Amino acid sequence: MQSPIQPDHASNFSFLGYSDQGGRGDGLQVMVNRGHAYVAHMFSNGFSVIDVRDPRTPEPRTYVAAPPGTWNLHLQAADDLLLVVNAANLFATDAFADEANYYGKSVGEVFANRPIDYTAGLRVFDISRPDEPREIGFTPVDGVGLHRIWYTGGRWAYASVLLTGFTDYTFITIDMADPSHPQMVGQWWIPGQNLAAGETPTWDAKRWRYGLHHALVAGDTAYGAWRDGGLTILDVSDRAKPELIVHKNWSPPFEGGTHSPLPLPDRDLLVVADEGIADNAEDGIKRTWIFDIRDPANPISLSTLPIPDDADYVAKGGHFGPHNLHENRPGSFVSSTTIFATQQNAGLRAYDISDPFAPRESGAWVPPQPETMFDVRPNRPRVIQSADVFVDANGVAYMTDYNAGLYILQFDGE
Template structure:
């Protein structure tokens, strides 16, 4: 390592065990860990990487697997011996080509910015399915094409159904879709659902201010309940007991007056709660203060916000440079650590934050770790600050914590003192 990546800039009840620069491709978004191997989707370097993490103190880069040119593949799902990798238009490449102003991807309708009805696309749109029975050597077994801009993010935790967000022709932005996944080599779309106003092909018109982006980021599904994050459109609870005919149960949107961009909606069914994470997207909180919310969903028809977490404040993160605010939460996957009281949140320039919500009306930050800044940036956009940007978090059954960064690689941590 060119610098000490094991000494955090700040830590409380967490210590860093190991670090990997991911073979020189140190950018990462979503991470999955299975059978002693981590799979990291890239945002600047295309494709995904495989890292051997069986020795948490000495993770070893194994291989990089590219995706088609012009394609984003930053989101990954694993369960058992199967892995799903999203394929969609690389919107950062589109942005930096001058097609629209920096940051406009998060503002208004994406269908207004990219022509998804054009003939041959310069990117791949859909999902790539891999056999990972040999964990070090993923083998592609299928490509599931989804017409339009492509698949942004999937949720699949085993079973017969995969849930995903995608922008097909005729819609203003990403909608909720379900595919039959009984045969992973031949998925089949069985249903789709959207917020009223998104189906432009059917003559629907948006009822919201066009500066906002109403689009499904993804839904997290526990049993027959899907909790959907609609970016500036808030959140929905969806009954998916009939996968061919999902239906809205309820909807809530605190934006405005709050800053919006609902990103993760994690149901905690054993407690009738939901933990909601908003995404910070602009430097120095220029898009407002983003928050984590606790909802009571014991009556799904009437979800109620009952608490929010306090932003980290041991230094002035708003002025540190880069993005300050939440991004992702560990989603209590069946093959990983599960808790309805400890919430693990990636907090961009404020690193990792761990919240105890045993009292849901008074969530408390109980642990934190801010890894050191990278030596150099993977981000090719001009004038980016050289700061940590923790983007995702996964916790395995042993309690080891894996975080990714936009530029600083994979960091493996563990709780201590709790």
């Protein structure tokens, strides 16, 4: 067993194990399937496979490199398949070396006249042998590529994609009937995004970035987070023709960055996190909202999750505030009362939302300062940036970090 890593702050989580992911400590999205963690890299490109059958002694097994100039920063594992996005590595682009440009510019317009020196599309791997991913399919797209994807098995996947002619990422449905040849079937975008069709943005494109981060689908309903474009709820009963139920936006007056949705259908609730996107909270203190969605056409905000206050995280540096939510995937820890969320420089948090009008923090674990920096961008502060969390059915939490590897923790709360 590894020596315990001493957190900067902890409550109702205990340390189990740690991995530097084979020397590639930068991690973004993480999936755990059949005792193996699949970690997408943010700066190393590609993805890694780590044997976590004993979470106290995780062992890196495989690294799969991305094509040149390409991001694989998001992935999904289900049905012995691993779906991996391919897109231009935006942080390797001069135009987005400054974070403010990445979060504040229309990505599509920046790339409109840029040479294509990357691969864009969706890669599919057979992971029936969990530590030996074998590529079985690839579907290219014309444009910057896919950003994030949602797939829990079966026929349909859903993704955000930036296609040529659009200002930013839009929603698509993907038919996985033949995993060797996934097919893009349906698409929906916020009117004003389709420049190629003569549309023009109705928002201030110099200040607000309208682009889909991703959507989660429950039944025939897709819940989408559109950065400064807020929330959409779509009817996807016809996967080829998604239809808008409601578009709700709270920026302005709030500062946008809507990033992560989590529907809780059994309670008619929806949790939505706005991402903190600037150092020292220069973009304002971001919130995670709880909506009542009994009437999907009229989401009503009930409350926001507590903001970590056990330290001065604004002064700590780097990004502070919400990033990703554990997504209640089939076979994982599924709860409509306990929510897990990464808070970037404030680590991992658990919340009890039994009373949606008065949610409370029920656990926390904040990693220590990273020993090695993997963020290649200039002038980045040396602080943790907890990125994503996957919690298995036994309450074991796998938390990634841009700079600090994979932490494996046991949730000790209720």
